[in-house]
Protein backbone atom coordinates (compact mmCIF):
# COMPACT_ATOMS: atom_id res chain seq x y z
CA UNK A 1 0.00 0.00 0.00
CA UNK A 2 1.44 3.39 -0.92
CA UNK A 3 1.88 6.10 1.69
CA UNK A 4 -0.85 8.11 0.03
CA UNK A 5 -3.44 5.33 0.06
CA UNK A 6 -2.57 4.48 3.69
CA UNK A 7 -3.28 8.09 4.62
CA UNK A 8 -6.51 7.89 2.66
CA UNK A 9 -7.67 4.77 4.55
CA UNK A 10 -6.61 6.23 7.91
CA UNK A 11 -8.78 9.30 7.17
CA UNK A 12 -11.80 7.30 6.10
CA UNK A 13 -11.25 4.88 8.99
CA UNK A 14 -11.75 7.79 11.39
CA UNK A 15 -14.94 8.81 9.65
CA UNK A 16 -16.17 5.21 9.73
CA UNK A 17 -15.42 4.98 13.46
CA UNK A 18 -17.36 8.18 14.08
CA UNK A 19 -20.33 6.86 12.06
CA UNK A 20 -20.35 3.60 14.05
CA UNK A 21 -20.19 5.54 17.35
CA UNK A 22 -23.10 7.73 16.27
CA UNK A 23 -25.12 4.68 15.21
CA UNK A 24 -24.52 3.00 18.57
CA UNK A 25 -25.50 6.21 20.39
CA UNK A 26 -28.64 6.54 18.28
CA UNK A 27 -29.70 2.94 18.88
CA UNK A 28 -29.09 3.45 22.62
CA UNK A 29 -31.34 6.50 22.63
CA UNK A 30 -34.13 4.75 20.74
CA UNK A 31 -33.74 1.81 23.14
CA UNK A 32 -34.27 4.10 26.12
CA UNK A 33 -37.37 5.61 24.52
CA UNK A 34 -38.87 2.37 23.19
CA UNK A 35 -42.31 2.86 21.72
CA UNK A 36 -45.05 1.93 24.17
CA UNK A 37 -47.07 -1.19 23.40
CA UNK A 38 -50.47 -0.22 22.03
CA UNK A 39 -53.54 -1.83 23.56
CA UNK A 40 -57.29 -1.29 23.21
CA UNK A 41 -60.17 -1.23 25.68
CA UNK A 42 -63.66 -0.99 24.19
CA UNK A 43 -66.33 -0.08 26.72
CA UNK A 44 -69.95 -0.67 25.69
CA UNK A 45 -72.81 0.86 27.68
CA UNK A 46 -76.14 -0.56 26.51
CA UNK A 47 -78.90 1.99 25.86
CA UNK A 48 -76.98 5.07 26.99
CA UNK A 49 -78.26 8.47 25.85
CA UNK A 50 -75.53 11.11 25.51
CA UNK A 51 -77.76 13.83 27.05
CA UNK A 52 -78.18 11.63 30.13
CA UNK A 53 -74.39 11.36 30.51
CA UNK A 54 -74.35 15.16 30.53
CA UNK A 55 -76.98 15.20 33.27
CA UNK A 56 -75.12 12.60 35.35
CA UNK A 57 -72.11 13.02 37.62
CA UNK A 58 -69.54 10.98 35.67
CA UNK A 59 -65.98 12.01 36.52
CA UNK A 60 -64.41 9.09 34.65
CA UNK A 61 -66.36 9.51 31.42
CA UNK A 62 -65.72 13.27 31.69
CA UNK A 63 -62.00 12.62 31.91
CA UNK A 64 -62.10 10.40 28.80
CA UNK A 65 -64.00 13.10 26.90
CA UNK A 66 -61.61 15.84 28.04
CA UNK A 67 -58.47 13.87 27.17
CA UNK A 68 -59.83 12.30 24.00
CA UNK A 69 -61.89 12.73 20.87
CA UNK A 70 -65.64 13.12 21.38
CA UNK A 71 -67.71 12.21 18.31
CA UNK A 72 -71.05 13.89 18.92
CA UNK A 73 -72.69 12.95 15.64
CA UNK A 74 -72.81 9.15 15.70
CA UNK A 75 -75.57 7.25 13.92
CA UNK A 76 -76.64 3.71 14.85
CA UNK A 77 -78.01 3.13 11.34
CA UNK A 78 -76.16 2.90 8.04
CA UNK A 79 -76.36 5.64 5.43
CA UNK A 80 -77.57 2.89 3.07
CA UNK A 81 -80.88 1.07 3.61
CA UNK A 82 -80.57 -2.01 5.84
CA UNK A 83 -83.27 -3.86 7.78
CA UNK A 84 -81.67 -3.64 11.23
CA UNK A 85 -83.98 -2.52 14.03
CA UNK A 86 -82.83 -0.05 16.71
CA UNK A 87 -82.25 -2.81 19.28
CA UNK A 88 -79.30 -4.57 20.90
CA UNK A 89 -78.86 -7.56 18.53
CA UNK A 90 -78.04 -5.52 15.42
CA UNK A 91 -76.45 -2.74 17.51
CA UNK A 92 -73.81 -4.90 19.17
CA UNK A 93 -73.29 -6.81 15.92
CA UNK A 94 -72.52 -3.49 14.16
CA UNK A 95 -70.21 -2.44 16.99
CA UNK A 96 -68.34 -5.73 17.27
CA UNK A 97 -68.09 -6.90 13.64
CA UNK A 98 -67.58 -3.52 11.96
CA UNK A 99 -70.21 -4.19 9.28
CA UNK A 100 -73.92 -3.32 8.91
CA UNK A 101 -76.92 -5.71 9.17
CA UNK A 102 -77.06 -6.35 5.40
CA UNK A 103 -73.73 -8.15 5.90
CA UNK A 104 -73.76 -9.65 9.45
CA UNK A 105 -77.42 -10.57 8.94
CA UNK A 106 -78.74 -9.66 12.43
CA UNK A 107 -81.81 -7.42 12.22
CA UNK A 108 -83.41 -8.07 15.64
CA UNK A 109 -82.81 -9.85 18.94
CA UNK A 110 -83.68 -13.30 17.52
CA UNK A 111 -80.24 -13.38 15.80
CA UNK A 112 -81.92 -15.35 13.00
CA UNK A 113 -80.00 -15.04 9.74
CA UNK A 114 -76.70 -14.12 11.37
CA UNK A 115 -73.58 -14.62 9.24
CA UNK A 116 -70.84 -14.37 11.83
CA UNK A 117 -68.82 -16.99 9.94
CA UNK A 118 -68.31 -14.55 7.10
CA UNK A 119 -68.42 -11.39 9.26
CA UNK A 120 -67.01 -12.39 12.64
CA UNK A 121 -66.42 -10.51 15.89
CA UNK A 122 -63.37 -8.29 15.31
CA UNK A 123 -61.20 -10.42 17.62
CA UNK A 124 -61.03 -12.82 14.65
CA UNK A 125 -59.55 -10.03 12.49
CA UNK A 126 -57.08 -9.08 15.21
CA UNK A 127 -55.93 -12.72 15.48
CA UNK A 128 -55.68 -13.10 11.71
CA UNK A 129 -53.44 -10.06 11.37
CA UNK A 130 -51.50 -10.30 14.63
CA UNK A 131 -51.87 -13.81 16.11
CA UNK A 132 -49.63 -12.92 19.05
CA UNK A 133 -52.19 -10.47 20.48
CA UNK A 134 -54.39 -11.66 23.34
CA UNK A 135 -58.09 -10.85 23.54
CA UNK A 136 -60.59 -10.75 26.42
CA UNK A 137 -64.35 -10.17 26.64
CA UNK A 138 -66.44 -9.29 29.70
CA UNK A 139 -70.20 -8.90 29.31
CA UNK A 140 -73.52 -9.20 31.10
CA UNK A 141 -76.00 -9.55 28.20
CA UNK A 142 -75.67 -13.26 27.35
CA UNK A 143 -75.89 -13.01 23.49
CA UNK A 144 -72.63 -11.03 23.40
CA UNK A 145 -70.64 -14.04 24.65
CA UNK A 146 -72.96 -16.78 23.37
CA UNK A 147 -73.72 -15.57 19.85
CA UNK A 148 -71.42 -12.77 18.70
CA UNK A 149 -68.08 -13.47 20.39
CA UNK A 150 -65.31 -15.61 18.92
CA UNK A 151 -61.51 -15.81 19.16
CA UNK A 152 -61.47 -14.71 22.80
CA UNK A 153 -58.62 -15.86 25.03
CA UNK A 154 -60.45 -14.91 28.22
CA UNK A 155 -64.24 -14.67 28.52
CA UNK A 156 -66.51 -13.69 31.37
CA UNK A 157 -70.18 -14.19 30.50
CA UNK A 158 -71.88 -12.74 33.56
CA UNK A 159 -75.25 -13.98 32.24
CA UNK A 160 -77.72 -11.51 33.67
CA UNK A 161 -81.41 -12.31 33.15
CA UNK A 162 -83.28 -9.66 35.16
CA UNK A 163 -82.70 -5.99 35.95
CA UNK A 164 -81.35 -6.73 39.42
CA UNK A 165 -78.88 -9.28 37.99
CA UNK A 166 -77.26 -6.59 35.88
CA UNK A 167 -76.26 -4.57 38.93
CA UNK A 168 -74.35 -7.55 40.34
CA UNK A 169 -73.09 -8.72 36.94
CA UNK A 170 -71.74 -5.32 35.83
CA UNK A 171 -70.02 -4.87 39.18
CA UNK A 172 -68.38 -8.30 39.00
CA UNK A 173 -67.36 -8.11 35.37
CA UNK A 174 -65.71 -4.72 35.82
CA UNK A 175 -63.66 -6.10 38.70
CA UNK A 176 -62.63 -9.07 36.55
CA UNK A 177 -61.79 -6.82 33.59
CA UNK A 178 -59.67 -4.51 35.78
CA UNK A 179 -57.81 -7.55 37.11
CA UNK A 180 -57.20 -8.75 33.55
CA UNK A 181 -55.81 -5.34 32.51
CA UNK A 182 -53.58 -5.21 35.60
CA UNK A 183 -52.19 -8.67 34.86
CA UNK A 184 -50.92 -7.31 31.54
CA UNK A 185 -51.85 -10.39 29.56
CA UNK A 186 -54.48 -8.93 27.25
CA UNK A 187 -54.02 -6.55 24.34
CA UNK A 188 -57.62 -6.07 23.23
CA UNK A 189 -60.34 -5.98 25.88
CA UNK A 190 -64.11 -5.55 25.45
CA UNK A 191 -66.16 -4.65 28.49
CA UNK A 192 -69.96 -4.46 28.15
CA UNK A 193 -72.38 -3.06 30.79
CA UNK A 194 -76.11 -3.85 30.61
CA UNK A 195 -77.77 -2.09 33.54
CA UNK A 196 -78.35 1.33 31.93
CA UNK A 197 -80.61 -0.23 29.27
CA UNK A 198 -82.42 -2.34 31.86
CA UNK A 199 -83.04 0.73 34.01
CA UNK A 200 -84.30 2.63 30.97
CA UNK A 201 -86.81 -0.12 30.16
CA UNK A 202 -88.02 -0.13 33.75
CA UNK A 203 -88.11 3.63 34.42
CA UNK A 204 -87.62 5.59 31.21
CA UNK A 205 -84.70 6.58 29.00
CA UNK A 206 -84.37 10.28 29.76
CA UNK A 207 -81.94 12.70 31.43
CA UNK A 208 -84.70 13.73 33.88
CA UNK A 209 -85.27 10.12 35.08
CA UNK A 210 -83.30 9.83 38.30
CA UNK A 211 -82.86 6.05 38.27
CA UNK A 212 -81.66 6.08 34.66
CA UNK A 213 -79.10 8.79 35.43
CA UNK A 214 -77.99 6.94 38.58
CA UNK A 215 -77.36 3.77 36.60
CA UNK A 216 -75.02 5.74 34.32
CA UNK A 217 -73.25 7.04 37.43
CA UNK A 218 -72.78 3.48 38.71
CA UNK A 219 -71.32 2.38 35.39
CA UNK A 220 -69.03 5.42 35.50
CA UNK A 221 -67.72 4.05 38.80
CA UNK A 222 -66.94 0.72 37.12
CA UNK A 223 -65.20 2.58 34.30
CA UNK A 224 -63.11 4.24 37.05
CA UNK A 225 -61.85 0.77 38.05
CA UNK A 226 -60.78 0.04 34.48
CA UNK A 227 -59.04 3.40 34.14
CA UNK A 228 -57.17 2.91 37.44
CA UNK A 229 -55.84 -0.39 36.10
CA UNK A 230 -54.82 1.26 32.81
CA UNK A 231 -53.16 4.18 34.61
CA UNK A 232 -51.11 1.69 36.57
CA UNK A 233 -50.02 -0.23 33.46
CA UNK A 234 -49.13 2.98 31.62
CA UNK A 235 -46.97 4.10 34.52
CA UNK A 236 -45.13 0.84 35.08
CA UNK A 237 -45.20 -1.12 31.83
CA UNK A 238 -44.77 1.10 28.77
CA UNK A 239 -48.30 0.54 27.50
CA UNK A 240 -50.41 3.08 25.62
CA UNK A 241 -54.13 2.29 25.70
CA UNK A 242 -56.84 3.48 23.37
CA UNK A 243 -60.14 3.61 25.25
CA UNK A 244 -63.28 3.53 23.12
CA UNK A 245 -66.71 4.14 24.65
CA UNK A 246 -69.87 3.41 22.68
CA UNK A 247 -73.53 2.39 22.92
CA UNK A 248 -75.98 0.44 20.77
CA UNK A 249 -78.93 2.88 20.91
CA UNK A 250 -80.59 5.61 22.99
CA UNK A 251 -84.22 5.38 24.07
CA UNK A 252 -87.60 7.10 24.19
CA UNK A 253 -90.16 6.51 26.93
CA UNK A 254 -89.35 3.01 28.12
CA UNK A 255 -88.40 1.63 24.69
CA UNK A 256 -86.12 1.98 21.72
CA UNK A 257 -87.33 -0.48 19.05
CA UNK A 258 -88.58 0.94 15.74
CA UNK A 259 -86.64 4.16 16.39
CA UNK A 260 -85.48 5.04 12.88
CA UNK A 261 -87.25 8.41 12.96
CA UNK A 262 -86.37 9.25 16.58
CA UNK A 263 -83.10 11.14 17.10
CA UNK A 264 -83.13 10.35 20.86
CA UNK A 265 -82.86 6.65 19.90
CA UNK A 266 -80.76 6.87 16.76
CA UNK A 267 -78.32 9.63 17.65
CA UNK A 268 -75.51 8.45 19.96
CA UNK A 269 -71.79 9.16 20.53
CA UNK A 270 -68.31 7.66 20.39
CA UNK A 271 -65.47 8.54 22.75
CA UNK A 272 -61.92 7.69 21.61
CA UNK A 273 -59.45 8.54 24.34
CA UNK A 274 -55.87 7.80 25.32
CA UNK A 275 -52.38 9.20 25.68
CA UNK A 276 -51.78 8.87 21.93
CA UNK A 277 -55.09 10.40 20.82
CA UNK A 278 -55.35 14.08 19.90
CA UNK A 279 -58.08 15.63 22.05
CA UNK A 280 -61.04 17.54 20.64
CA UNK A 281 -64.60 17.27 19.51
CA UNK A 282 -65.95 16.40 16.10
CA UNK A 283 -69.36 16.78 14.51
CA UNK A 284 -68.32 14.86 11.39
CA UNK A 285 -70.75 11.98 10.77
CA UNK A 286 -69.56 8.82 12.57
CA UNK A 287 -71.14 5.38 12.79
CA UNK A 288 -71.22 2.31 15.04
CA UNK A 289 -69.16 0.38 12.48
CA UNK A 290 -66.31 2.89 12.97
CA UNK A 291 -65.44 1.34 16.34
CA UNK A 292 -63.80 -1.76 14.79
CA UNK A 293 -62.04 0.29 12.11
CA UNK A 294 -60.65 2.59 14.82
CA UNK A 295 -59.42 -0.26 17.04
CA UNK A 296 -57.67 -1.94 14.10
CA UNK A 297 -56.16 1.37 12.96
CA UNK A 298 -54.71 1.99 16.42
CA UNK A 299 -53.21 -1.51 16.49
CA UNK A 300 -51.60 -0.93 13.09
CA UNK A 301 -53.77 -3.53 11.38
CA UNK A 302 -54.70 -2.69 7.79
CA UNK A 303 -58.07 -4.33 7.04
CA UNK A 304 -58.01 -6.80 4.16
CA UNK A 305 -60.38 -6.12 1.27
CA UNK A 306 -61.90 -9.58 1.81
CA UNK A 307 -63.12 -8.54 5.30
CA UNK A 308 -65.45 -6.01 3.61
CA UNK A 309 -65.50 -3.75 6.67
CA UNK A 310 -67.89 -0.80 6.54
CA UNK A 311 -66.33 1.64 9.02
CA UNK A 312 -63.62 4.31 9.01
CA UNK A 313 -61.18 5.08 11.81
CA UNK A 314 -62.21 8.18 13.76
CA UNK A 315 -58.66 8.93 14.95
CA UNK A 316 -57.82 11.41 12.19
CA UNK A 317 -61.17 13.17 11.93
CA UNK A 318 -61.11 16.96 11.86
CA UNK A 319 -61.54 18.42 15.36
CA UNK A 320 -63.67 21.48 15.81
CA UNK A 321 -61.84 22.67 18.95
Ligand SMILES: [Zn+2]
Nearest residue numbers: 046047088248
Ligand atom coordinates in the same frame (compact mmCIF):
# COMPACT_ATOMS: atom_id res chain seq x y z
ZN1 LIG B 1 -79.54 -2.47 23.79
